[in-house]
């Protein structure tokens with residue numbers, strides 16, 4: 634009997650249970666009426682009278698040991714599952730405040746959505762660029778002011794490395810790597826060497842769109858512009874194109890939309906003209922296609938680029954550009970339910 638007691642004592646030391654069910658199985662195996670410890674108590678009556686005292690003590694110790702061990706394991710489960718804690722599960726929880734999305738992100742995503750519905754996919758490029766992708770491949774003349782340190786951030790020791798001043802550099806990168814048809818939309822941050830004020834910042838955001846394929850015409854460009862303007866600012870929005878100049882498009886244009894604040898009647902925002910400028914665009918200059926390894930005799934394309942801050946201002950009337958980068962929670966909170 635002593636051997637049996639020792640054997641069970643060792644087993645008790647090794648008790649483990651992964652959950653309450655396993656623990657209950659152990660209890661049944663050892664401590665229930667038909668369990669192993671109880672069986673020893675039944676054998677007790679056969680123990681010689683002079684050993685009864687000692688054996689009785691050992692048996693009681695064994696039973697207590699098993700019970701203690703089971704209690705100990707049970708306590709572990711209880712504290713893990715939160716029972717016996719002072720948590721009031723019936724109490725009403727604190728409201729978790731809604732996070733807000735930055736207005737520039739909201740507008741950026743809305744622009745991407747609109748173009749995505751016409752088959753454009755997102756492409757991205759680096760913010761630290763080289764001269765070729767940012768200027769040379771895009772036909773900028775050697776003496777173009779954008780190449781001037783006054784306007785652009787250069788890396789001091791590397792005159793050919795700079796912070797991109799526009800997202801048109803992504804056009805170059807994609808065209809170099811991909812043959813038409815190309816239909817991309819490129820959102821991103823750009824940098825210019827400007828004094829910071831309510832109307833200018835040294836960084837801001839642009840979205841660029843590019844479509845290159847066979848037989849792309851100015852009519853296609855005009856159509857996507859109208860589609861974009863009406864999706865973004867409402868079905869009544871009118872557009873107007875004014876001739877302009879960009880080194881990488883020919884012909885080039887700037888697009889105005891009917892002022893969405895006064896509905897075209899004239900107000901301080903549109904300087905009483907009824908129109909506000911929102912983007913630049915044009916047909917990709919054949920020289921740019923050739924620079925990027927695309928045969929300009931076979932393919933044509935259009936491109937357009939716009940400032941996200943500008944579109945956001947029109948949509949939400951943010952008067953001071955600096956608000957966008959100050960992370961003032963009171964400002965951001967105003968966009969809690971937007972989009």
Ligand code: DAH
Pocket residue numbers: 798799800801841842879882912913914915936937938939
């Ligand atoms: N890159 C021009 C800028 O930053 C914007 C622009 C104009 C982009 C005409 C274009 C375009 O793709 O066709 O001012």
